[in-house]
Amino acid sequence: MGSPVETLEFQAETRQLLQLVIHSIYSNKDIFLRELISNSSDALDKLRLESLVDSDLEADTSDPHIVLGVDRDARTLTVTDNGIGMTRAEVVDLIGTIAKSGTAGLLERIKQAKDAEAAQSLIGQFGVGFYSAFMVADKVSLRTRRAGTTEGTLWESDGEGSYEISSVDDLPVGTTVTLHLKPADGEDGLADYLADWKIRSIVKQYSDFIRWPIRMAVERGESDGVAVTEMETLNSMKALWARPRSEVTEAEYHEFYKQISHDWTDPAEIIHMRSEGTFAYDALLFIPSAAPFDLFSQQTKRGVQLYVKRVFIMDDCEALVPNYLRFVKGVVDAHDLSLNISREILQHDRHIRGVRRRLVKKVLTAIKDMQTGNAEQYAKLWDQFGRVLKEGLIEDTDNTEALLDLISADSTHDAEKTTTLREYVERMKDGQDAIYYLTGATRAAVENSPHMEAFTAKGYEVLILTDPVDEVWVDQVPDFDGHRFQSIAKGQVDLDSDSDENADEEKSKREADFAALLPWLAGTLSDHVKAARLSSRLTTSAACVVGDAQDMTPMLEKMYRAMGQQIPPVKRILEINPAHPLITALRDAHAKNAEDTALPDLAEIILGTALLAEGGDLSDPARFARLLTERLARTL
Numbered sequence: 001m002g003s004p005v006e007t008l009e010f011q012a013e014t015r016q017l018l019q020l021v022i023h024s025i026y027s028n029k030d031i032f033l034r035e036l037i038s039n040s041s042d043a044l045d046k047l048r049l050e051s052l053v054d055s056d057l058e059a060d061t062s063d064p065h066i067v068l069g070v071d072r073d074a075r076t077l078t079v080t081d082n083g084i085g086m087t088r089a090e091v092v093d094l095i096g097t098i099a100k101s102g103t104a105g106l107l108e109r110i111k112q113a114k115d116a117e118a119a120q121s122l123i124g125q126f127g128v129g130f131y132s133a134f135m136v137a138d139k140v141s142l143r144t145r146r147a148g149t150t151e152g153t154l155w156e157s158d159g160e161g162s163y164e165i166s167s168v169d170d171l172p173v174g175t176t177v178t179l180h181l182k183p184a185d186g187e188d189g190l191a192d193y194l195a196d197w198k199i200r201s202i203v204k205q206y207s208d209f210i211r212w213p214i215r216m217a218v219e220r221g222e223s224d225g226v227a228v229t230e231m232e233t234l235n236s237m238k239a240l241w242a243r244p245r246s247e248v249t250e251a252e253y254h255e256f257y258k259q260i261s262h263d264w265t266d267p268a269e270i271i272h273m274r275s276e277g278t279f280a281y282d283a284l285l286f287i288p289s290a291a292p293f294d295l296f297s298q299q300t301k302r303g304v305q306l307y308v309k310r311v312f313i314m315d316d317c318e319a320l321v322p323n324y325l326r327f328v329k330g331v332v333d334a335h336d337l338s339l340n341i342s343r344e345i346l347q348h349d350r351h352i353r354g355v356r357r358r359l360v361k362k363v364l365t366a367i368k369d370m371q372t373g374n375a376e377q378y379a380k381l382w383d384q385f386g387r388v389l390k391e392g393l394i395e396d397t398d399n400t401e402a403l404l405d406l407i408s409a410d411s412t413h414d415a416e417k418t419t420t421l422r423e424y425v426e427r428m429k430d431g432q433d434a435i436y437y438l439t440g441a442t443r444a445a446v447e448n449s450p451h452m453e454a455f456t457a458k459g460y461e462v463l464i465l466t467d468p469v470d471e472v473w474v475d476q477v478p479d480f481d482g483h484r485f486q487s488i489a490k491g492q493v494d495l496d497s498d499s500d501e502n503a504d505e506e507k508s509k510r511e512a513d514f515a516a517l518l519p520w521l522a523g524t525l526s527d528h529v530k531a532a533r534l535s536s537r538l539t540t541s542a543a544c545v546v547g548d549a550q551d552m553t554p555m556l557e558k559m560y561r562a563m564g565q566q567i568p569p570v571k572r573i574l575e576i577n578p579a580h581p582l583i584t585a586l587r588d589a590h591a592k593n594a595e596d597t598a599l600p601d602l603a604e605i606i607l608g609t610a611l612l613a614e615g616g617d618l619s620d621p622a623r624f625a626r627l628l629t630e631r632l633a634r635t636l
């Protein structure tokens, strides 16, 4: 026997929240199904747990499931579970009221939010759960019977001010939510939620890994003019990350990786972890073996997806992995977050920040282990992802040390093999305190650059850095193991630190010899260089161009320009080799007749050749070619 229908008012806050939901704060209405399935899944979990704890509870737990039902004539969609169910009092408490603390304050802030996006992000902290049904339905009925009780409850509402509640007989244990669907309306984001394909695709996208079967009767042709239907399970239920590592085979991991990454090759590394602390989560991450083609495009997305209790929440979750680990693929399943959590809130969530820190450490440690344990695999990985990892030196100062430890760079020590910074430091010469490097477009350009000459002659090893990102991090990272990074194309170089008196004397004499030429050179070339000085880094070339320690390198200047930034041209310093015959001849010619009109052209040619030798660009190549040919012609 059913009881008389009682009409109850929604609590004031609930009413406000419902209004917000109905008047569509959410552009993505599909999520209502995710919310209802998630509630059902929780109810199935609860029943299983309760029946284990309470042996007197007469509950059938032989086939826990969720069934989706469509009635096209009545335009209803039902979500049924045989989970724990609710008593009448629980329905009033749980569905008619919002028990969460801070609701009133939150609603106030939502009302004051500037736009829909801000409102959505606030409400994401909260989760609208069951109420999201009102986004797609103009009436919702809930029939439920709690396990261990006999009386069923019917709750019905149109989401306006009140709801009706009555007792009903003969309900099975569990809950059925019936949505009386609003008409489909493309403009309002309301899809046809009676269509099999739509339901199927929402389940696949959001609820594929729910551990209980989600079933639906699907049509399988006709027999004697009558549609034949068959129950089909829509979700795969296989959430690998929720299983203990020891129970998952490598083949299963690989299969799963391919499914989420759309990659054909097996991953290079698998990281499977579980945290059971105050903020419990499972994480299953993969380091791919090859970089995707769009790794450096602006549109590249991060590969880590966020789930909450097996319900898909979002992909490209920037709160979980930093940009420089965008190549890492996988899933993080947090056990205790709102399903509607927004990206913005996630960014500021203390727990999520903790998860992120841990994931970064795990990934970096996995790469480090590869470096020490499997050099060949590591070399491949570095080749694919080294450039991106080096972005971390700019983005993530918390992990500078770990990242520097991973660096593998070309060096003048070995033409075939790269070096780690640690190996470099171990080979450093006595008295050498800095790590020398030179940046450039290619290994050949760097190796043949005039800046290298004295370093090569004196046996100093120089790192050859040819990735654009190298230009930036070397300027930002203070040191490795107490040794600062020193560009050999910047600042003064004094490789004879133990200079004796004779050397000093010689130096003063040279300075005096060139005392007239240097200011003249600087003046003549003042459109291109800010100073001219004698070099101690050249052995065979006549000249080179160097920057001050804080100057931007020409490559960095070019990079900024390519990105559309307006920066004034950076003038560098011309260094000349006092022992080179061309330079001594110029000095003598200048001493003889400083007004000789051929001299400025010669100065330009010297500067131009220095730029060409470092692989740089000439400001006016045609002019340079003309000056050079005229000069050569005169020598014949």
Ligand SMILES: Nc1ncnc2c1ncn2[C@@H]1O[C@H](COP(=O)(O)OP(=O)(O)OP(=O)(O)O)[C@@H](O)[C@H]1O
Pocket (backbone or CB within 6 Å): 035, 039, 040, 043, 081, 083, 084, 085, 086, 094, 095, 126, 127, 128, 129, 130, 131, 174, 175, 337, 338, 339
């Ligand atoms: N199918 C169901 N079976 C049993 N109880 C349910 C069911 N659906 C909802 N409930 C009860 O109603 C409560 C409120 O549900 P609602 O979806 O509004 O919020 P929630 O699931 O608690 O939180 P959120 O969705 O924000 O994470 C649930 O906590 C649960 O106790």
